[in-house]
Amino acid sequence: MKRLSTLSIAAAIATFGTAAIAADQPVIGLITKTETNPFFVKMKEGAQAEAKKLGAKLMTASGKKDGDTGAQITAIENMVTAGAKTILITSSGDAIIPAVKKAQAKGVQVIALDSPFDGADALFATDNYKAGILIGQYAKAATAGKPAKIAMLDLFPGHPVGAQRHNGFMSGFGLKANDAKSNELSSTAETVCAADTDGNQAKGQTAMENCLQKDPGINIVYTINEPAAAGAYNALKKAGKEKDVLIVSVDGGCEGVANVGKGVIAATSQQYPLKMAAMGVAAGVDYAKGGKKASGYVDTGVTLIAAKAVAGVESKDVKTGTSLCWGNK
Amino acid sequence: MTTFKDKLPPISQLGPFIALVAACIVFGLTTDNFFSGANFALILQQVMVVGVIAIGQTLVILTAGIDLSCGMVMALGSIVMTKFAVDLGMPAPLAILCGIAVTAGFGLINGLLVTRIKLPPFIVTLGTMNIAFAITQLYSSAQTVSGVPPLMTWLGGTFDIGHTPISFGTILMIALYLGCWFWLRETASGRHVYAVGNNPEATRLVGIPTDRVLLGVYVLAGLFYGIASLLLVARTEVGDPNAGQTENLDAITAVVLGGTSLFGGRGVVLGSLVGAIVVGVLRNGLTLMGVSSVYQVLITGILVIIAVTVDQLSRKGAR
Numbered sequence A: 001m002k003r004l005s006t007l008s009i010a011a012a013i014a015t016f017g018t019a020a021i022a023a024d025q026p027v028i029g030l031i032t033k034t035e036t037n038p039f040f041v042k043m044k045e046g047a048q049a050e051a052k053k054l055g056a057k058l059m060t061a062s063g064k065k066d067g068d069t070g071a072q073i074t075a076i077e078n079m080v081t082a083g084a085k086t087i088l089i090t091s092s093g094d095a096i097i098p099a100v101k102k103a104q105a106k107g108v109q110v111i112a113l114d115s116p117f118d119g120a121d122a123l124f125a126t127d128n129y130k131a132g133i134l135i136g137q138y139a140k141a142a143t144a145g146k147p148a149k150i151a152m153l154d155l156f157p158g159h160p161v162g163a164q165r166h167n168g169f170m171s172g173f174g175l176k177a178n179d180a181k182s183n184e185l186s187s188t189a190e191t192v193c194a195a196d197t198d199g200n201q202a203k204g205q206t207a208m209e210n211c212l213q214k215d216p217g218i219n220i221v222y223t224i225n226e227p228a229a230a231g232a233y234n235a236l237k238k239a240g241k242e243k244d245v246l247i248v249s250v251d252g253g254c255e256g257v258a259n260v261g262k263g264v265i266a267a268t269s270q271q272y273p274l275k276m277a278a279m280g281v282a283a284g285v286d287y288a289k290g291g292k293k294a295s296g297y298v299d300t301g302v303t304l305i306a307a308k309a310v311a312g313v314e315s316k317d318v319k320t321g322t323s324l325c326w327g328n329k
Numbered sequence B: 001m002t003t004f005k006d007k008l009p010p011i012s013q014l015g016p017f018i019a020l021v022a023a024c025i026v027f028g029l030t031t032d033n034f035f036s037g038a039n040f041a042l043i044l045q046q047v048m049v050v051g052v053i054a055i056g057q058t059l060v061i062l063t064a065g066i067d068l069s070c071g072m073v074m075a076l077g078s079i080v081m082t083k084f085a086v087d088l089g090m091p092a093p094l095a096i097l098c099g100i101a102v103t104a105g106f107g108l109i110n111g112l113l114v115t116r117i118k119l120p121p122f123i124v125t126l127g128t129m130n131i132a133f134a135i136t137q138l139y140s141s142a143q144t145v146s147g148v149p150p151l152m153t154w155l156g157g158t159f160d161i162g163h164t165p166i167s168f169g170t171i172l173m174i175a176l177y178l179g180c181w182f183w184l185r186e187t188a189s190g191r192h193v194y195a196v197g198n199n200p201e202a203t204r205l206v207g208i209p210t211d212r213v214l215l216g217v218y219v220l221a222g223l224f225y226g227i228a229s230l231l232l233v234a235r236t237e238v239g240d241p242n243a244g245q246t247e248n249l250d251a252i253t254a255v256v257l258g259g260t261s262l263f264g265g266r267g268v269v270l271g272s273l274v275g276a277i278v279v280g281v282l283r284n285g286l287t288l289m290g291v292s293s294v295y296q297v298l299i300t301g302i303l304v305i306i307a308v309t310v311d312q313l314s315r316k317g318a319r
Helices: A001-020 A040-055 A069-081 A094-107 A129-143 A162-172 A201-214 A226-238 A256-262 A273-290 A318-324 B011-030 B036-062 B070-086 B092-117 B120-142 B148-156 B168-186 B189-198 B201-204 B212-236 B247-257 B270-288 B292-316
Strands: A028-030 A057-062 A088-090 A107-112 A122-125 A150-154 A191-196 A220-223 A247-251 A265-272 A295-297 A303-306 B157-163 B165-167
Touching: A028 A040, A028 A069, A028 A273, A040 A057, A040 A273, A069 A088, A069 A094, A069 A107, A088 A094, A088 A273, A094 A107, A094 B201, A107 A273, A122 A273, A129 A162, A129 A220, A129 A247, A129 A265, A129 A303, A150 A162, A150 A201, A150 A226, A191 A201, A191 B092, A201 A226, A201 B036, A201 B212, A201 B270, A226 A247, A226 A256, A256 A265, A256 A303, A256 A318, A265 A318, A265 B292, A303 A318, B011 B247, B011 B292, B036 B070, B036 B165, B036 B168, B036 B212, B036 B247, B036 B270, B070 B092, B070 B120, B070 B148, B070 B212, B070 B247, B092 B120, B092 B148, B092 B212, B148 B168, B148 B212, B165 B168, B168 B189, B168 B212, B168 B270, B189 B201, B189 B212, B201 B212, B201 B270, B247 B270, B247 B292
Parallel strands: A028 A057, A028 A088, A088 A107, A107 A122, A122 A295, A150 A191, A150 A220, A220 A247, A247 A265
Antiparallel strands: A265 A303, B157 B165
């Protein structure tokens, strides 16, 4: 009984809400994984700026942490109720799919930003496999001639972005690797150690320490993101090996790019959250005005940032990376 | 009432040692580099943050409470001390003291809510966990604080015994464990902690100020989280707002694996050190074996269930 009445109230709000707002301006929802990660902070800024420019109203929500799909589902439901015609979402997991389908059934356009999921009308994201390939190619060229002993510092098991970056790196390095669709982490004789970091600095350090224990001769370190890379560098520094080991990473946050400048990270693949958000908002306004939904996958670009360019691999310098980075400069 | 039961080592207290020895034998046989002084010193260094948090958590659990806020409070402490030193230019010792004061302050708030308003510790610390997380994120703008003064990272430094590098932080952790163990075992106030956990009503009736004991335990726990903040900064050389996310459950895991009863009143603080080391050994050994970290999670889960089962069965047996 209670549930029924809640539902009917929600429905009533939905009807009134839509009617009231539709006359006014298009409402676009943005749901991120967290409210605090600078990547999503930047994404939100980008969406707000674009919404202001195009005269749209932006609603935002997020989970408490990566994987908090419950909060994202609630946000989808609330935004549909509040009259959003387009919802942009960086999915925390496939558990959101049924809620997305329900929203779409009500005529809402749902666009995936950054993290793909089945059933989204469109995807605006970094090609994480390509991001991996770029740092793989860089590592190969920078260490040419030396026998490779690689440590893989991953995110956590089963995460598609983690698998794409990992396998892309190996492919770029010229090792046998699974394709971009695979969720399995490839492993070859050259990858002497693999450990999870949760993308966190302290755990990145612990993982690297354990890898050095396994094989002190490691000379290349792949890291899932720049905090993990900073942790790995710390472990190498304590072991007196920071000069002999090449660290590569993915993200392009301002702290990460600064670490490329300091020589902590040799090269990182930079992604562009602001662009993802701006494109998402523009697609939302298009849909509200012309009724045309966005579709397919749009690559928002990835650039290799390296302090020292190597022959045969295109890269931009730290200055360019800093001008395009996200987070506090 | 204080009993002698918890002075004898029942299976719940031998269990962690058995698990530790078994894990060491397995990893010693399956990997080349596990058995070395340097590797054991490394594991100790890796567990020192959770190890020190687990001291505070042990005290709270001995009173039949639980502290979910420990990891987030620790993260807040590390952000406060690093930002005070780096952004405000405060001298390192003062900044460290401010960080520890903040964590002890959270302990005080937890303790006051538990003793004065009689709220359940689970709920109180669930609330303060979120509050500490939010303040950490807001105050740091979710950005890492780097360039911390050398004094803050001193505990992460090492000295050699033979060819084994021992970190100062590890020595501090072991000293804190021994101190706390002695306090709980040999002093009247330490025994009161057990008494409050065993039977608060009876304890109150014999004239022990149970509320004051409880309040003291929470503040003391907060102090230990503050020391853990310093150890984290010493280890990573930055203030990291994303730290502390899993430390609350890691610390509870260490305490439970160490044989301290979740129902309060029974346990030995040194067991928590063994519990923390068991988790560290699993992570290190499985990486050396090249096994996915999921197995570490699986094995830890099984060990926790076994530990609680042993505690529950021995408790029934005693009645």
